[in-house]
Every structure is written in C-alpha cells, then in structure tokens.
Amino acid sequence: MIAGRRSSFRRNRLYVAGLSPAALLLALFFVGPALWALFSSFTNSALVGIDAANPRFVGFDNYVRLFHDPDFAQVILNSVVFVIGSAVIGQFVLGLALALLLDHAERRRFRARSFVYFAVLLAWVNPTIIAGFLWVAMFDFYSGSLNVALGHLGLGPVDWFGQAPMLSVIIVNTWRGTAFVMLIFLGALQTIPSDIYEAARVDGASAFRRFWDHTLPMLRPIAALTLLSVTMATFGTFILIQALTNGGPALQTEVIALYAFHQAFEAYAIGYGSTIAVVMLSLNLAFAIVFLRWSRARA
Amino acid sequence: MKAKTGTPVAGPATAAAGEAPLVRRPEKRAGWLEWLAVHFVFLIVCAFFLVPFLWLLSAAFDAKATAYIQWPVAPTLMNFAHLFTDYDFGRVLFNSLFVAIATMILVVFAVALAGYSLSRLDFRRKDWITYGVLLLQTMPISATMVPIYGLARQLGLRNSYLGLVLISAAIELPFLVWLMKGFFDSIPRHLEEAAWLDGRTRLRALFEIVLPLAGPGLGIAAGLSFLSAWAEVLLVIILIDTQDLTTVPLAFYQAMRTQGGYTEVQYGVIAAMAVLYILPVMVVFFGARRFMVRGLMNSTRGL
Numbered sequence: 001m002i003a004g005r006r007s008s009f010r011r012n013r014l015y016v017a018g019l020s021p022a023a024l025l026l027a028l029f030f031v032g033p034a035l036w037a038l039f040s041s042f043t044n045s046a047l048v049g050i051d052a053a054n055p056r057f058v059g060f061d062n063y064v065r066l067f068h069d070p071d072f073a074q075v076i077l078n079s080v081v082f083v084i085g086s087a088v089i090g091q092f093v094l095g096l097a098l099a100l101l102l103d104h105a106e107r108r109r110f111r112a113r114s115f116v117y118f119a120v121l122l123a124w125v126n127p128t129i130i131a132g133f134l135w136v137a138m139f140d141f142y143s144g145s146l147n148v149a150l151g152h153l154g155l156g157p158v159d160w161f162g163q164a165p166m167l168s169v170i171i172v173n174t175w176r177g178t179a180f181v182m183l184i185f186l187g188a189l190q191t192i193p194s195d196i197y198e199a200a201r202v203d204g205a206s207a208f209r210r211f212w213d214h215t216l217p218m219l220r221p222i223a224a225l226t227l228l229s230v231t232m233a234t235f236g237t238f239i240l241i242q243a244l245t246n247g248g249p250a251l252q253t254e255v256i257a258l259y260a261f262h263q264a265f266e267a268y269a270i271g272y273g274s275t276i277a278v279v280m281l282s283l284n285l286a287f288a289i290v291f292l293r294w295s296r297a298r299a
Numbered sequence: 300m301k302a303k304t305g306t307p308v309a310g311p312a313t314a315a316a317g318e319a320p321l322v323r324r325p326e327k328r329a330g331w332l333e334w335l336a337v338h339f340v341f342l343i344v345c346a347f348f349l350v351p352f353l354w355l356l357s358a359a360f361d362a363k364a365t366a367y368i369q370w371p372v373a374p375t376l377m378n379f380a381h382l383f384t385d386y387d388f389g390r391v392l393f394n395s396l397f398v399a400i401a402t403m404i405l406v407v408f409a410v411a412l413a414g415y416s417l418s419r420l421d422f423r424r425k426d427w428i429t430y431g432v433l434l435l436q437t438m439p440i441s442a443t444m445v446p447i448y449g450l451a452r453q454l455g456l457r458n459s460y461l462g463l464v465l466i467s468a469a470i471e472l473p474f475l476v477w478l479m480k481g482f483f484d485s486i487p488r489h490l491e492e493a494a495w496l497d498g499r500t501r502l503r504a505l506f507e508i509v510l511p512l513a514g515p516g517l518g519i520a521a522g523l524s525f526l527s528a529w530a531e532v533l534l535v536i537i538l539i540d541t542q543d544l545t546t547v548p549l550a551f552y553q554a555m556r557t558q559g560g561y562t563e564v565q566y567g568v569i570a571a572m573a574v575l576y577i578l579p580v581m582v583v584f585f586g587a588r589r590f591m592v593r594g595l596m597n598s599t600r601g602l
Contacts, residue, residue, distance in 0.1 A: 011421060012420055012422060015415075015417075018413060021408070021409045022472050022476055028469065030443075032450050033446035040449060045449070101340060108333075110337060113341075115341075116344055116345055121592070123351075125592075126581075127532065127580065129532050129551065129552060129555075130573055133551075133555055134354065137351075137354060140367075142366075143366040145354060145368045236442060237441070238533060239441075239533060243555060257439070257441035257442065257444075260442070260445055261441075264444075264448070280441075281443070284437065284439060289434075292434070
C-alpha cells in the first residue's frame with residue numbers, strides 16, 4: 001500500500017509540478033480573496049480613518065448590521081426584480097423566441113436570418129460597459145434616439161432613468177445578454193431530427209401541438225441549465241448598472257454587487273463591503289453547486 | 300480554429316453549444332403572408348439590436364455628435380485626434396496592449412502546463428480537481444472586487460503592471476485550464492510514451508510531440524486571454540488609479556463618468572474611444588466567430 005502510494009506520487013510528481021503555476025495563481029487570486037473577505041467581514045476595516053490603520057475584530061457585528069439594514073433588504077429586492085426581469089423574462093424568453101424564429105427561418109431558407117443572427121450577437125460580444133454607454137445615449141432625456149423617436153410619434157419624452165430606472169436597466173441587460181440563450185437553444189433545436197415533425201405532420205398535428213408535444217419537451221433539460229446559468233450571471237451584474245445609473249436614483253437600481261462596491265469604496269467601509277461580498281459568494285456557491293449537479297446528471 | 304478539432308464540450312454552460320448546422324430538409328415553401336410576418340419581426344429585432352451601434356458609428360465620426368442617431372452633420376476624424384491630444388491615448392493604448400499581451404503569455408504558459416498535467420494526472424480523486432476548477436469558474440469578479448482590492452493593496456500589487464497582469468491571468472485560468480485539459484485528453488498518450496522510449500525526457504516529449512498537436516487549443520487560449528484582458532474593466536477600476544497606468548477600458552469608464560452633470564457630454568470623443576476599444580473584439584468576431592462565441596459562452600465575467 002505504501003509502496004503503491006509512493007509510486008503513485010513518483011508517477012505524478014511531474015504533473016503536480018506542471019499544475020503548480022496555475023494552482024498558485026488560483027490559490028492567490030480566487031481562494032485568497034474569498035478568505036480575505038471572510039476574515040475582513042469580522043473586522044471594522046475601513047478605507048480611511050483610524051480603523052484603516054488598526055482594524056479591530058468585531059465578531060458578527062457586520063452580519064447583524066447587514067440583516068437589520070433596510071437598504072440591504074431593498075438591495076436584495078432589487079436584485080431579485082432585476083434577475084427575474086432581465087434574466088428570466090428578458091433574456092430567457094426573448095432568447096428562446098428568437099431561437100425558435102431563426103430555426104424556423106432556417107427551415108424555410110429565409111436569407112435574412114443570418115443578418116438577424118449577427119445583429120443579436122453583436123450586442124453580446126462587445127464589452128459590457130459599451131452596452132452601458134450606448135444606452136446612456138439612447139435613453140438621454142433631451143436628445144436620446146428613443147425620446148426623439150417617441151416625439152415623432154407625438155408621444156411625450158420619457159425620463160427613463162428618473163421614472164423607470166429598473167425597467168431601463170432591465171431593457172439594456174436583455175439587449176446585451178439575449179444572444180447567449182439564443183445560441184444555446186439554436187444548438188439544441190438543431191439536434192432535434194426533422195423526422196419527428198414530419199411524422200407529426202402526417203398525423204395531422206397542428207403547428208402549435210407539434211411545438212408543445214415535441215419541441216418543448218426536448219428543450220426542457222437544457223432550458224433548466226440555461227436558466228440557472230443566466231440567473232447566476234445576472235446576479236453578478238455590476239458594470240452595466242454602474243455605467244447606466246450608478247445604482248440610483250436613490251437606491252432604485254442598486255443590486256448586490258453595486259452595494260458591496262459602494263459600501264467599500266464610497267462609504268469607505270471595507271469590512272462591511274466584505275460582509276456583503278461573503279453573502280454574495282455564498283449565494284453564488286449555492287447556485288453553482290446546483291448547476292454542476294444538474295449538468296453532471298445530464299452528462 | 301476549425302470547429303471539428305475534437306474540442307471538448309467546454310465549461311458547464313455549453314451543454315448544447317456550437318453552431319454546427321445539421322443537414323436538414325427544408326420544409327415546403329412559405330406563403331407570402333408568413334414571409335411578410337417573419338420579416339416584419341426581423342425588422343423590429345434588427346432595429347432593437349443595431350440602432351445603438353449605428354449611433355456609435357455616426358457619433359464617432361461626427362464633430363457635432365449628440366445622443367441622437369443621425370447621419371454625421373460634420374463628418375470628421377477629429378474625435379479620434381482629440382483622444383490623442385486630450386486623453387494621452389497613445390500611452391493608454393500602449394498600457395492596454397502591454398497588459399493584454401503579457402497576460403496572454405502568462406496564461407498560455409500556465410494553461411499549457413496545467414491542462415496537460417491535469418489530463419495526464421492519474422489518481423483516484425482527480426475529478427475533484429476538475430470539479431473545483433469548475434466551481435472557481437462560476438465565481439464572479441463582481442463578488443470578489445472588494446477582497447481583491449484589499450488583498451492587492453496588502454501585497455503591494457495595486458498600480459503596477461505586475462499586479463494587473465497576474466490577476467487578469469488568474470481570472471482567465473479556470474475556464475482555459477478546463478478547455479486545455481479537454482484538448483490534451485484528445486491527444487493519445489501512446490504518442491508521448493513512444494517519445495519517452497526513444498529516450499526523450501518528459502519535458503522534451505511535451506514540447507516536441509504534445510504541444511504542437513495541441514496548437515489549435517493553445518491558439519484559442521491565447522486569443523481568448525488576450526481579448527478578455529483587453530476588455531476587462533472591473534479589475535482596472537479597483538487596481539489602477541494612477542494616470543500612467545490607465546488602460547483603454549479605464550479611460551473609457553472615467554471619460555463616461557466625468558461627462559454629464561453641468562458640462563455638455565462630448566459624445567463624439569467618447570464614441571471614438573469606444574470604437575477603438577471594440578475594434579480588436581470586432582476583428583476577432585468577424586474573423587473567428589466560432590472561437591469567440593465558444594469562449595464567451597463559458598464566461599460569466601465582466602458583466
């Protein structure tokens with residue numbers, strides 16, 4: 001047994017060495033920050049002032065404060081609304097609809113489909129902060145393209161970021177992220193053999209029944225994974241909202257990542273910001289474990 | 300960059316990713332009503348997704364750009380010239396290129412070794428490592444921004460090329476290690492074993508036999524790590540606050556944020572900056588779409 005172990009070590013020695021540069025970087029900048037956040041969440045560490053030089057250990061104070069913080073309750077609510085609005089309703093539903101439309105267009109050999117496909121992808125491949133900039137201009141109150149267009153239709157200008165900030169950021173995130181869902185479902189739809197449809201058509205099934213009885217059940221397993229995946233990604237949204245509204249007006253679009261950032265760098269409370277980061281990481285870990293289980297079960 | 304290089308289904312998100320078109324029989328021809336309906340929807344979808352980009356292009360080349368999309372009133376290249384005179388953009392471009400290239404080199408080195416080792420490693424709990432790498436991949440930078448800031452400050456890695464390169468490389472690793480492991484898995488072991496029998500050392504066998512075969516995978520890793528280091532904005536926001544080390548995304552972020560308020564927004568200049576920022580991304584997008592899409596599908600970062 002011992003000999004077996006030793007030979008296993010000798011066999012793998014070089015491979016362990018080969019793993020070490022990557023392992024070192026991952027330990028330092030993934031595990032490191034997670035542990036740092038955990039440690040720091042038990043201190044009153046600050047960016048400036050006395051507590052910056054000598055952070056004190058404060059036990060669970062930050063966590064107690066967090067769960068009594070009305071702003072945090074608002075932030076969680078915002079995050080949930082943002083995820084449901086932009087990931088579930090926006091990206092997922094629109095992405096699925098576009099995939100079905102483009103798949104249908106492919107069967108019909110409509111040429112314009114690849115142009116539409118590129119248009120949707122274009123919004124997604126670019127850095128997210130670009131989406132923020134483009135839509136700051138689109139939503140501009142006086143001269144933004146949207147309000148000018150509404151003006152031509154005889155409709156009053158809308159103060160997008162003032163009156164409907166959450167809706168605005170949801171629209172932009174839908175614009176940015178729909179392509180991902182569309183790509184996944186286009187891939188899945190192409191694995192469905194057309195024989196099934198032909199058989200169903202021979203049987204006289206309507207288009208709707210064919211979709212409901214055949215297409216949808218075949219998409220269901222991948223749909224669950226996709227939904228979880230976009231939920232995780234959307235839950236971590238930071239730069240998009242930071243660029244569009246900076247969380248405002250008031251706290252109306254402040255989601256959890258922004259709150260951690262603002263507490264740490266604008267209220268200078270590093271300890272409290274770390275506490276929020278720990279909560280966020282824990283929720284993300286829970287999502288990730290479920291996700292990996294599901295994708296393993298599929299594999 | 301062929302799609303059919305036996306690439307693994309990489310990362311958790313791509314269970315059905317890929318765009319390989321299946322040969323399918325077309326259905327009977329559409330009626331004109333259906334043609335009209337589908338193309339009407341196409342028009343709306345294209346308007347929604349393309350108008351912001353058309354605005355970007357028109358604003359970047361317009362001396363009198365506003366937030367409204369219009370054919371340039373005063374076509375000009377001055378917006379781009381202003382970048383170099385007012386924003387020290389030559390320096391900014393250099394910083395971005397330097398960081399992206401250094402990150403790329405470091406990432407390729409680390410993932411080539413780690414992917415190969417993880418593929419050939421032979422012990423019972425090996426899938427735990429893979430599982431752990433996947434878990435790390437789902438960790439969003441937006442959640443670790445505050446601790447990365449704190450850690451980098453304590454390690455003296457803020458405001459330095461070294462820190463930016465190390466951390467940019469680290470956040471690219473989980474997905475690319477996983478991707479490369481798949482590439483090496485598809486290279487049969489007996490090739491390198493034969494090389495060992497010929498008397499080559501393991502390292503020579505790796506460099507002379509295995510790595511050339513993994514070329515396409517290394518190319519993908521290089522391209523993706525360059526692009527994401529080029530585009531990465533969250534890290535530079537927390538790591539860099541000196542003018543000398545400003546990169547393109549940081550310059551763009553700052554230009555965006557300092558505009559507005561009581562001053563008139565210089566849409567033209569910022570749009571010009573945005574055009575330069577997305578230029579490499581566009582080149583890859585139109586040149587090697589499959590490879591870019593594959594990379595992005597697996598990345599939940601930088602949102």
